[in-house]
Amino acid sequence: MPPESDDTRIRLTGTGPREPREFDLRPDEATRAALAAEFDLSALRKLRFAGQLVPTGRRDWRLEATLGATVVQPCGVTLEPVTTRIDEEILRHFMADWSAPEVAEHEVSEDTDDEPLPAVLDLMAVIAEELSLAIPAFPRAEGVDEVEAEARPTGAEPIRDEDTKPFAGLRDALSRDN
Structure with a gap:
């Protein structure tokens, strides 16, 4: 069983x-x-994660924090090191009576700060989750523009938007017949 509380693990349920x-x-x-x-x-x-856990209602908690980090990662084009400063405000609500929203598989809820109440909150897990969301997906070195790449056989014409529409040819044929 995890400890009741230390620097990174905080018990949120029970008699405390x-x-x-x-x-x-x-x-x-x-x-x-x-x-x-x-x-x-x-x-x-x-890397710094500072803030507070505030009780809300009879059993719920709200986490208010700031995540600060300096990350170095390779440029997505040149592989040169890119240094990025991350400063994120974090707000999460841990709800005792939380239930997953009923949404279709392809829908993603915009209200992502409500979560089920854990017995023990692992702040290192929160740091890892928030850091993974804040790290730039495609870092670019200074002065490097986005790269546009095409993959087509030599001499082939580029595919146009109209070419990808399955009924475009049928529509054109019907309009010529009329």
Whole structure:
């Protein structure tokens, strides 16, 4: 069983006091190196996660925090190192009576800050989740423009939008017949 509370794990359920809990985490070099490896970063130079957990209602909690990080990753075009500063405001609601919204498979809910209430909140897991969302997907070195690539046989004409519409030819044929 995990500990009741330490620097990174905080018990949210049970008989403990329901009072605001502040935290200020600055993971050590080994932890930053592990996160950098997990997210294919060249380096994770700085990392800070600071904020508070505030009780709301009878059993719910709200997490208000700031995630600050300096990440280094290769440019998506030149492979040169790109350094990015991340400063994100984090807001999450942990709900005791949370239930998954009923949505179709292809729909994604915009209201993503409500989550089920865990017995113990692992702040390192929250750091990892939020950092993974904040890391640039396609970093670019300064002065490097987006690359446009085409894959077609030599001498072939580019595919036009009209060519991808299955009934375009039928429509054209019908309009010529009329």
